[in-house]
């Protein structure tokens with residue numbers, strides 16, 4: 001049984017799905033007007049890990065994550081760069097996918113662009129107007145939050161206290177400061193779409209509720225986002241769904257943000273100016289490992305030191321992969337536990353690992369368990385218990401793969417012909433137990449700047 005913290009219940013509870021064995025999830029996607037930042041990387045890594053884990057456990061997961069390709073920031077950027085809104089949106093959507101691909105984040109099953117769902121949004125706003133929960137003003141259409149009796153459940157505060165705390169905006173067209181725009185009437189030179197209540201564009205909260213319901217249907221299983229989306233974005237999505245007599249998400253799950261020092265990270269971190277920059281300068285797997293080592297609901301501190309530390313840990317894992325000649329798993333593919341051949345020890349590890357992840361995705365404990373198992377497998381191999389060691393090593397590899405972390409035995413280094421010939425000669429020497437010759441060749445390789453590692457029957461070389 002998979003259990004997950006639910007933001008409305010305020011506790012960890014069973015992830016009960018609409019249909020047994022199927023899981024439909026909606027992950028709020030990026031607004032594409034700039035390069036993705038480190039916070040985006042952690043956010044999408046977390047939901048990628050969750051998706052992979054649910055699949056590994058045997059569920060059929062439908063993963064929808066939108067692209068917000070029209071909003072104030074995009075309009076501003078287009079003006080500044082002297083480009084169309086569409087070309088700004090496409091440019092940064094490409095940057096988003098590029099970074100996601102490098103991080104090994106699997107693409108969504110559906111990635112709807114808001115501008116391609118306008119028709120549904122227009123009729124949704126029209127229906128809210130008809131049922132009297134929305135009203136028009138001179139600048140658009142607003143939702144009346146008092147029409148939803150439990151408004152504030154995601155914020156964790158009743159309407160009255162939210163109202164008392166609301167900033168009084170300069171907008172006197174709204175009836176209440178918490179009411180929000182469903183539709184913004186077109187201003188001169190802004191992109192707009194036709195609507196019976198006035199040409200314009202949809203509000204952000206309306207985009208997500210319409211796309212999630214249209215693609216996943218009423219009562220879909222899991223709606224996720226970062227903590228900062230809980231209120232007002234998710235509260236307002238939910239309010240619209242309920243007011244239009246839909247049954248909305250069964251579970252709500254929110255992830256923590258990235259900190260640099262004591263501050264919430266937005267754009268830059270020392271020498272990493274963006275996520276794109278980070279994944280180009282470091283091993284992109286390091287960020288995944290760093291993310292896995294903290295709980296998804298906790299804030300994560302990212303500093304150059306923590307990245308370097310994760311790279312070191314990866315090095316250890318790759319060395320382990322070389323020693324046991326482990327195949328590279330995961331990548332873009334989803335793995336399933338049922339496809340893995342488990343040894344007795346491997347199965348035992350999988351059971352302990354699974355129990356940790358099934359309890360609110362406890363990746364830090366699960367990863368610690370895998371690192372312990374790396375040591376255990378190495379010790380078993382040192383003691384000559386090769387079969388046991390190999391069985392455990394294969395399980396470790398599959399379980400890292402279940403969370404999307406690929407161990408790389410090859411090291412990805414180009415080895416020149418002369419070096420390859422030396423490696424071959426050393427393997428031959430070892431095969432004939434000519435240890436003196438094997439040692440001599442090792443010294444020669446080391447002198448040429450290679451790190452030499454012995455695996456079962458083969459020599460692996462890499463640069464430090």
Ligand SMILES: [Zn+2]
Pocket residue numbers: 028029208233
């Ligand atoms: Zn959203």
